[in-house]
Amino acid sequence: MTAFTSLSRAMLLGWFRDRSALFFSILFPLMFLVLFGGIFSDMGTSKMAVIQVGKVPLLEQSAAGLGDVLEIQKSDDPAAAREKVRQGDVVAAISQQGDALQVSYSAADQVRSGTVQGVLRQVVAQANAVGVPQRFTMTAQQVEDDSLKAIQYVTPGLLSWAVAMGAAFGAAATLVTWREKRILRRLRLAPVALGSVVGARVGVSVAIALIQTAIFLVVASLPFFGLRLSAYWWMAIPLVVAGTLTFMAIGLVAGGLAKSAEAASGIANLIVLPMAFLSGSFIPLDAAPGWLQTLSNVFPLKHLNQGLLDVMVRGQGPLSVLPELGIVLAFGLVISLIAMKVFRWDSV
Amino acid sequence: MGSTIIVNDLRKHYGQVRAVDGVSFSVEEGEFFGILGPNGAGKTTTLEIVEGLREADSGTVEVLGMRPWPRNAKLLTRIGVQLQATSFFERLTAREQIRTFASLYGVAPKKADDMLGQVGLEDKADTPAERLSGGQGQRLSIACALVHDPDIVFLDEPSAALDPQARRNLWDLLRQINESGRTVVLTTHYMDEAESLCDRVAIMDDGRILELGPPASLVRGLESVTRISLETGTLSVESAAEIAGPGASVDDDGVSVTIGTDDPARVLTALAERNLLTGIQVRGATLEDVFLNLTGREYRA
Numbered sequence A: 001m002t003a004f005t006s007l008s009r010a011m012l013l014g015w016f017r018d019r020s021a022l023f024f025s026i027l028f029p030l031m032f033l034v035l036f037g038g039i040f041s042d043m044g045t046s047k048m049a050v051i052q053v054g055k056v057p058l059l060e061q062s063a064a065g066l067g068d069v070l071e072i073q074k075s076d077d078p079a080a081a082r083e084k085v086r087q088g089d090v091v092a093a094i095s096q097q098g099d100a101l102q103v104s105y106s107a108a109d110q111v112r113s114g115t116v117q118g119v120l121r122q123v124v125a126q127a128n129a130v131g132v133p134q135r136f137t138m139t140a141q142q143v144e145d146d147s148l149k150a151i152q153y154v155t156p157g158l159l160s161w162a163v164a165m166g167a168a169f170g171a172a173a174t175l176v177t178w179r180e181k182r183i184l185r186r187l188r189l190a191p192v193a194l195g196s197v198v199g200a201r202v203g204v205s206v207a208i209a210l211i212q213t214a215i216f217l218v219v220a221s222l223p224f225f226g227l228r229l230s231a232y233w234w235m236a237i238p239l240v241v242a243g244t245l246t247f248m249a250i251g252l253v254a255g256g257l258a259k260s261a262e263a264a265s266g267i268a269n270l271i272v273l274p275m276a277f278l279s280g281s282f283i284p285l286d287a288a289p290g291w292l293q294t295l296s297n298v299f300p301l302k303h304l305n306q307g308l309l310d311v312m313v314r315g316q317g318p319l320s321v322l323p324e325l326g327i328v329l330a331f332g333l334v335i336s337l338i339a340m341k342v343f344r345w346d347s348v
Numbered sequence B: 001m002g003s004t005i006i007v008n009d010l011r012k013h014y015g016q017v018r019a020v021d022g023v024s025f026s027v028e029e030g031e032f033f034g035i036l037g038p039n040g041a042g043k044t045t046t047l048e049i050v051e052g053l054r055e056a057d058s059g060t061v062e063v064l065g066m067r068p069w070p071r072n073a074k075l076l077t078r079i080g081v082q083l084q085a086t087s088f089f090e091r092l093t094a095r096e097q098i099r100t101f102a103s104l105y106g107v108a109p110k111k112a113d114d115m116l117g118q119v120g121l122e123d124k125a126d127t128p129a130e131r132l133s134g135g136q137g138q139r140l141s142i143a144c145a146l147v148h149d150p151d152i153v154f155l156d157e158p159s160a161a162l163d164p165q166a167r168r169n170l171w172d173l174l175r176q177i178n179e180s181g182r183t184v185v186l187t188t189h190y191m192d193e194a195e196s197l198c199d200r201v202a203i204m205d206d207g208r209i210l211e212l213g214p215p216a217s218l219v220r221g222l223e224s225v226t227r228i229s230l231e232t233g234t235l236s237v238e239s240a241a242e243i244a245g246p247g248a249s250v251d252d253d254g255v256s257v258t259i260g261t262d263d264p265a266r267v268l269t270a271l272a273e274r275n276l277l278t279g280i281q282v283r284g285a286t287l288e289d290v291f292l293n294l295t296g297r298e299y300r301a
């Protein structure tokens, strides 16, 4: 084994056996994923109210079975119906023009509107199966602007936060503990190149971030959450790697400033957590005031977030996130320079 | 046999503190060399300059014919350094620790496992380093320093914070290491440790070497007293003074009566005549007395 591989192995083992690191980099973000992306799916059992605008023959044809699931109200005023949806009084407004069924739903109630859409799709499919040739179509439209379904939004946001946190904490804690425990000095006494030490640490952080990404994507893609990745999701990998490097640098700054491992984690948390809120990792920034949206641009996490959203769920092409990738790396470079300034080999 | 370490007029200061203030010494091949002194004497600073961890302000160091500063990878493969017991990778077992260090020197895992056995830790191989006792941790640390078969081994206060039994075990291990032909350089603030282990000791205080030589000759050089102690009550202070004769000191601390004399043979004969030799303690001059003599201060580690 070379110095690089044996050091990487030692660090990876150390991380893997650290319950709190495992918790904070994997379980904790997953808990958020469950909370944000899945908790409402339990509520789908009660009857859901929808509003029928004008005549919708398709609904009436199959009303017998639908009555168990949907409580169908009627209205002739499309505007009033949409307002009711917006208010959350009903889950969806349904209208039919010729062969086309149109569903308006609210983004505020992702899960129930999703269920209603699912039910209606089935209705359409059944009708089409009976009446050959197929003729009915269905379009669903959100009453608000077209932001994304909860899990679609939540996954990239939480992933960028988890990666940022894992990298920053990993780097901060390693640096301080290694300094406190004098492993850095011990390594200086062995004939290993500094590059192997740094390289191993970076490699391990990147590996951890990719493990996080894999676990996240697998969990969010479970039927229960229903994440649908777009074609170029793999562009998330270079983004995650770039984000890891940048947040490692932030962790190194925290580790350089802090005197103890606890303080280092504290500083890293103090930087990453507010940044996650202000960068839209938890809550979409679309509804935030304009000044906040502008301010968010000074945070690398915002750009990481943006890039991940674009390629993972918005279906944008691989080249479209190159600007974000560049911005994240540029942040990383600048912060690395600061990290080098505050770096100390020894605690004395 | 030449000198493996030659240190000449080494100086290092931190602000106003002269941590090392003109230190010179040399260590022969195969020697067990000790640097003895109280905390803050400058032992660690001296040792770390020799190892190549710190840069001296002035003076020269040559180890195995090479300069340790700037970092010299060729030299690093020939020296083994034991830092504090805690300089281990987190959450790795004893075996994983030593194998990791071994691989840094290109040494096979098998050799690492053997080394673990040599320091008597084979049954602790799967214990995380954090859960080893103080003595076990020191032994693992020493094993890690020896794994690449270095010519010189540096140990910085290896027995600090160990209980007496663990210290004795450690001393045996250190003697073995030295007997296997390696040069050993050790710092300590325990007088008895230096006396019991070292071929030569440098007594250091305030950044300077006060005296250098084999422990026995340093002690012999003193016009020093021998202390003879008896249990309080077996002999009254008056009769003790009478036996000891003029020029001797008698002291009773409530536990034992201690006679300090420069003619122990005569006092012991007198005590024997009175049948008072049971439970008696005789202590010759120690390095502590040397230190007292050199600095005028009582030795406090």
Ligand SMILES: Nc1ncnc2c1ncn2[C@@H]1O[C@H](COP(=O)(O)OP(=O)(O)O)[C@@H](O)[C@H]1O
Pocket (backbone or CB within 6 Å): A348, B014, B017, B018, B019, B037, B038, B039, B040, B041, B042, B043, B044, B045, B046
């Ligand atoms: N990195 C440092 N910065 C400032 N002062 C130091 C540093 N290292 C050692 N000293 C000072 O130098 C003196 C000698 O320290 P040291 O070599 O550690 O002594 P010892 O090992 O004999 O206890 C002490 O007064 C200590 O405070």
Ligand SMILES: [Mg+2]
Pocket (backbone or CB within 6 Å): B043, B044, B045, B157
């Ligand atoms: Mg010291």
